[in-house]
Amino acid sequence: MKVYGITGWKNSGKTGLVERLVTEFVSRGLTVSTVKHAHHVTDIDQPGRDSHRHRMAGATEVVLSTPLRWALMHELRGAEEPSMEELLAKLSPVDLVLVEGYKREAHPKIEAHRRATGRPLLQPEDPAIRAVASDTALEGLPVPLFHLDDTRGIADFILRDLGY
Template structure:
């Protein structure tokens, strides 16, 4: 079996309630409208039970199944137990196997190498990243300094999507 192609990983980071999810939604919508297949991954520091207690799939997992799948005519949901946390490259490889062009993550602030930070003035006047760690800054606070880092307004989803497309997705739809 061939190794999956490498796809870009773009991580949206920032403090809680800064607007990360809103930015992610807007950028993903823009990229999908342009024809890209986008995968997303939200990082949680603790185990998350996304299944519904009492439902059959929940019962399958509680019985000890290592992988639980729920299939419908339009979806396949897979819940899989892991021996260790996957790193971003491994998660991106899963997305690539599913035919995605890019993985956009929310969180992963300690390990992301391609970071777009969201900094909302009402939430904080400081970045969680060092300016040199950022590829872009999304903020409503002109006092935050990040020399040489492209800046976008909090609601400029199209501009951020343009930046992601131009910087990381050149030729992704052409097989380049």
């Protein structure tokens, strides 16, 4: 599986870009999965649901299966968060995995950047960032610059960078 990341500060446009890229790659016939890293505690389950009750009772893993999808929830229960590589190994094979977040990992990435965040670019400090997608013109970048909404151009760049 090929892996490519979308990184950037909070509210920089990462999720929207990932969403558009998934749609673009799927329309080109690729199979795509995503990995999203969140720094905050979040729960994908709902209190009162059977699966939530199983987890709260102490189950380490709960598989929820429906006619449309299945999900595996794994409780860390104090164990260390798995690495990105460990999580990638759990995925079924696909052509491309898009990773949102994991800004400190060494996989190839595009940085999403919005001027309104007021945050500096990550690119100067991260050699794994191969391009920047921004809503504003940025001068003197040592990597390609795309408009944040240029989904097709960004997708073309990612595929070329991965050797497709």
